[in-house]
Amino acid sequence: MPHLLDVPGTVRWIRRDGLDTVLAGLVRYLESDLLRWEEFEKVPRLASHTPHGVIELMPITDRELYSFKYVNGHPHNPARGLQTVTAFGVLADVDNGYPILFAEMTLLTALRTAAMSALAARELARPGARVHALIGAGSQAEFQALAMRTVLGIEELRVMDLDAAAVEKVRRNLEPLGFRVHAAATVEEALEGADVVTTCTADKARAAVLHREQVRPGMHLNAIGGDCPGKTELDPAILEDARVVVEYAPQTRIEGEIQQLPEDFEVTELWRILAGDASGRTSDQEVTVLDSVGFALGDFSALRCALDATSGTDLLGWIDMIADPDDPKDLFSLVTERRPAP
Amino acid sequence: MPHLLDVPGTVRWIRRDGLDTVLAGLVRYLESDLLRWEEFEKVPRLASHTPHGVIELMPITDRELYSFKYVNGHPHNPARGLQTVTAFGVLADVDNGYPILFAEMTLLTALRTAAMSALAARELARPGARVHALIGAGSQAEFQALAMRTVLGIEELRVMDLDAAAVEKVRRNLEPLGFRVHAAATVEEALEGADVVTTCTADKARAAVLHREQVRPGMHLNAIGGDCPGKTELDPAILEDARVVVEYAPQTRIEGEIQQLPEDFEVTELWRILAGDASGRTSDQEVTVLDSVGFALGDFSALRCALDATSGTDLLGWIDMIADPDDPKDLFSLVTERRPAP
Numbered sequence: 260m261p262h263l264l265d266v267p268g269t270v271r272w273i274r275r276d277g278l279d280t281v282l283a284g285l286v287r288y289l290e291s292d293l294l295r296w297e298e299f300e301k302v303p304r305l306a307s308h309t310p311h312g313v314i315e316l317m318p319i320t321d322r323e324l325y326s327f328k329y330v331n332g333h334p335h336n337p338a339r340g341l342q343t344v345t346a347f348g349v350l351a352d353v354d355n356g357y358p359i360l361f362a363e364m365t366l367l368t369a370l371r372t373a374a375m376s377a378l379a380a381r382e383l384a385r386p387g388a389r390v391h392a393l394i395g396a397g398s399q400a401e402f403q404a405l406a407m408r409t410v411l412g413i414e415e416l417r418v419m420d421l422d423a424a425a426v427e428k429v430r431r432n433l434e435p436l437g438f439r440v441h442a443a444a445t446v447e448e449a450l451e452g453a454d455v456v457t458t459c460t461a462d463k464a465r466a467a468v469l470h471r472e473q474v475r476p477g478m479h480l481n482a483i484g485g486d487c488p489g490k491t492e493l494d495p496a497i498l499e500d501a502r503v504v505v506e507y508a509p510q511t512r513i514e515g516e517i518q519q520l521p522e523d524f525e526v527t528e529l530w531r532i533l534a535g536d537a538s539g540r541t542s543d544q545e546v547t548v549l550d551s552v553g554f555a556l557g558d559f560s561a562l563r564c565a566l567d568a569t570s571g572t573d574l575l576g577w578i579d580m581i582a583d584p585d586d587p588k589d590l591f592s593l594v595t596e597r598r599p600a601p
Numbered sequence: 602m603p604h605l606l607d608v609p610g611t612v613r614w615i616r617r618d619g620l621d622t623v624l625a626g627l628v629r630y631l632e633s634d635l636l637r638w639e640e641f642e643k644v645p646r647l648a649s650h651t652p653h654g655v656i657e658l659m660p661i662t663d664r665e666l667y668s669f670k671y672v673n674g675h676p677h678n679p680a681r682g683l684q685t686v687t688a689f690g691v692l693a694d695v696d697n698g699y700p701i702l703f704a705e706m707t708l709l710t711a712l713r714t715a716a717m718s719a720l721a722a723r724e725l726a727r728p729g730a731r732v733h734a735l736i737g738a739g740s741q742a743e744f745q746a747l748a749m750r751t752v753l754g755i756e757e758l759r760v761m762d763l764d765a766a767a768v769e770k771v772r773r774n775l776e777p778l779g780f781r782v783h784a785a786a787t788v789e790e791a792l793e794g795a796d797v798v799t800t801c802t803a804d805k806a807r808a809a810v811l812h813r814e815q816v817r818p819g820m821h822l823n824a825i826g827g828d829c830p831g832k833t834e835l836d837p838a839i840l841e842d843a844r845v846v847v848e849y850a851p852q853t854r855i856e857g858e859i860q861q862l863p864e865d866f867e868v869t870e871l872w873r874i875l876a877g878d879a880s881g882r883t884s885d886q887e888v889t890v891l892d893s894v895g896f897a898l899g900d901f902s903a904l905r906c907a908l909d910a911t912s913g914t915d916l917l918g919w920i921d922m923i924a925d926p927d928d929p930k931d932l933f934s935l936v937t938e939r940r941p942a943p
Contacts (some may be wrong), residue, residue, distance in 0.1 A: 307662050
């Protein structure tokens with residue numbers, strides 16, 4: 260029977276180990292999987308778009324394990340008490356095709372997105388980065404802040420959101436954890452002294468949360484909100500003058516900030532930097548951008564990490580989702596009257 | 602919280618209503634969804650192939666509901682005590698992207714595959730068909746036999762399989778339900794007097810379970826085992842001389858028997874016959890073929906049918922897969938220490 264890591268199980272895992280430890284673990288799993296990039300069978304995710312949102316399936320396999328995630332993106336959800344993004348995923352055994360683990364992935368997506376951002380910032384942010392600007396204070400904000408601290412040690416946050424209550428929420432959540440949180444009234448104010456800038460807004464529109472003239476030499480931009488056709492956050496002039504790093508180019512050209520640029524615009528896949536095939540930041544003056552849309556490999560790593568961390572504990576339950584007749588060719592026996600009812 | 606219809610719930614539903622009633626219901630849901638074919642956003646399923654099997658994701662949406670199924674196909678599984686095909690699926694609300702139902706679909710796939718076969722046979726088999734030959738006596742066999750009886754009233758079965766124990770299993774399962782089961786030693790023997798011939802074998806190979814000279818005028822062939830690139834059951838000469846009906850041509854050209862024929866080989870999608878856009882059988886002499894590979898619409902119908910049939914009963918459980926913070930922008934609140942552990 261497959262394992263189940265539901266929401267309570269995930270919450271208890273995170274509380275047992277602590278968020279910093281969980282994030283550091285995810286960064287390790289992610290880096291180790293990115294370093295074997297060419298072993299994976301990769302496809303752009305399969306998206307079903309509606310005017311108000313998107314539902315996506317994100318499969319990937321290394322030919323031993325297979326994973327997929329179901330994830331939605333509905334920017335109008337919070338106004339009716341629902342989350343913009345919810346997700347769940349499955350890890351399966353390629354050899355026999357049976358699922359191994361069903362897992363909630365709303366929390367796991369927030370964690371793995373932050374881990375990917377942090378891993379990229381480790382390679383791309385200026386050494387000694389001290390200030391992290393957060394444009395957008397929604398569900399992802401605290402996870403991004405914590406992951407950047409895990410990897411870069413940044414405790415100074417400048418947070419801007421059109422929704423002041425969301426900024427207040429970030430302060431309330433993060434000050435007890437040792438962050439200094441400055442609520443900024445404008446994007447300009449948030450950017451003051453910022454070494455790393457995370458943009459994470461939800462509008463399904465061609466927005467320009469950041470303009471070219473606001474970007475200063477040496478900044479690292481961690482752009483995670485532009486992740487659908489027609490949903491971008493950065494002035495394209497920023498990208499033209501920057502070093503742009505992506506997770507998986509074929510998908511990012513469809514969904515990322517670079518959808519605004521020609522098909523042949525030069526980008527670097529992050530795994531190449533980790534593998535030493537491409538350089539990270541090359542000067543203190545360079546502007547670097549992680550154009551992050553979220554890629555299936557991050558979910559694969561997150562599911563592996565979650566399973567290893569909870570294996571053999573009562574955090575994992577079971578889910579009776581696979582019919583299991585005594586004779587594998589006798590599926591029918593399960594529904595005939597000759598067996599006692601379950 | 603989404604509903605859960607697990608294996609015990611599905612088994613109890615089928616026993617409560619009886620297989621004939623469940624199959625008749627599935628045929629109705631399937632027909633009603635096929636009649637609104639053009640409302641659906643359709644894509645060929647996303648398959649990940651390995652030498653020993655395949656894992657597939659099958660999404661579809663009518664813009665109000667979205668469904669997908671995870672299904673594997675591993676022909677060597679039964680030899681190690683596992684099923685060839687296992688599956689589960691999810692039904693979701695397109696408006697907000699939230700899952701509504703998680704369901705086992707190993708049983709549901711067998712049922713909906715049989716319902717699709719029966720619906721096609723209703724339009725394509727000769728009036729007064731009395732004998733059903735089953736080539737392949739694996740997990741699907743009994744479901745196929747029952748669905749054909751539900752729609753055509755056929756109680757006479759001629760069953761052939763290289764595995765004699767599998768044929769015996771079919772006899773054991775179906776004779777108590779009123780079928781007359783003849784165990785055939787060869788394909789030729791199984792075909793004697795057959796009006797409807799179901800081929801359902803599992804080898805991932807270019808097999809020719811049926812040859813052109815074995816097919817007699819007026820037969821309806823229900824070919825369901827050829828469903829992957831490189832996995833076929835029929836001599837292509839059979840198809841060239843027959844009326845070939847498919848579920849969804851773009852997918853069947855990749856996966857079905859017609860993968861052996863040129864891209865422009867003429868086929869009819871089943872929904873057109875149901876809608877009166879195309880004719881069913883046109884003469885007593887015509888050979889008709891349903892080249893069935895399994896299409897996502899059948900799963901969509903099956904999930905709707907299962908949810909309606911079990912709604913409000915204790916057959917449905919719940920699965921805590923969607924994180925649900927009080928403030929939808931405060932996902933982080935779930936994992937901070939300030940809340941009691943779940």
